[in-house]
Amino acid sequence: MRILHTMIRVGDLDRSISFYCEVLGMQLLRRKDYPGGKFTLAFVGFGDEATHPAIELTYNWDTDKYDLGNGYGHIALGIEDIYKACAEIKARGGKVTREPGPMKHGTTEIAFVEDPDGYKIELIQTKPQNSESATSDREPAISST
Structure with missing residues (x-):
């Protein structure tokens, strides 16, 4: 077994992709819209997902902000x-x-x-x-x- 990815919910997908790619130096590995579910998934990371873990950025089209909670x-x-x-x-x-x-x-x-x-x-x-x-x-x- 190995870690594949960690998912976090984001309020503005383009802003988050920009941060992870332009500020931290990751690459956008893939991105897909799911119109039926009204969400988009984008995966960012430092290398190919076959050998490197990724971060899954989940953008729900009707939500622009989340409470982070105290467990994360x-x-x-x-x-x-x-x-x-x-x-x-x-x-x-x-x-x-x-x-x-x-x-x-x-x-x-x-x-x-x-x-x-x-x-x-x-x-x-x-x-x-x-x-x-x-x-x-x-x-x-x-x-x-």
Whole structure:
């Protein structure tokens, strides 16, 4: 078994595709309208779905906003240089909600960004920034390349 995709509901599909593709650097893998059900599905990711997990953006035509609730956490992306990635995300108009740095109670370097609907995306440093960085508490991360 492997993870195929994670689904999130979005209020403006074009805005969300723009964020995930233009700000985070993913690719639009596929998109399909379902007129009978009045919804559209778009899949974005860093590579072919046969070998890489994707994010399914579900757009219900009659809903422009969702309550996020308190059960959902975040999507995590592994990045070789989160400091550079956060600077690029800001330059592309993205919102960094937690600047890069060590996590509380550990040494793994993380940052958080927020998509247009308020979903949190954690960026996890996959390569140590210096020789003092420990990797013993590093969580598995998806490669961005």
